[in-house]
Amino acid sequence: MTKLDCNVVHCMYNADKKCSKNQILVEGSEASMPHETCCSSFKEQGCNCSKNAVGEPKTSLEVQCKATNCTFNENRQCHADHIGINGVNACVVAETECASFRCK
Secondary structure, three states, X not given: OEEEEEOOOOEOOEEOOEEOOOEEEEEXXXXXXXXXXXXXXXXXXXXXXXXXXXXXXXXXXXXXXXXXXEOOEXXXXXXXXXXXXXXXXXXXXXXXXXXXXXXX
């Protein structure tokens, strides 16, 4: 399990900069830079709610990862101890990224 910090404040799963999902999926099979990845689990909150999360924040979660060029990717799972998902003003999946991506 990976500790995840998320600054994608417009995501319905964001709870105090943590994710309320049990697992997320990072895309970017051809990525060589962080901005070429994205969190495909992102779902924009449906309204201008003050609280987005559909559950309690998780301190760690499973991160499936298709960014096979990342040093933390082992068999499509992230094995980093800690990762960050960026996209402060994201409204769509493509505006998010795995900030912890490191090219092999």
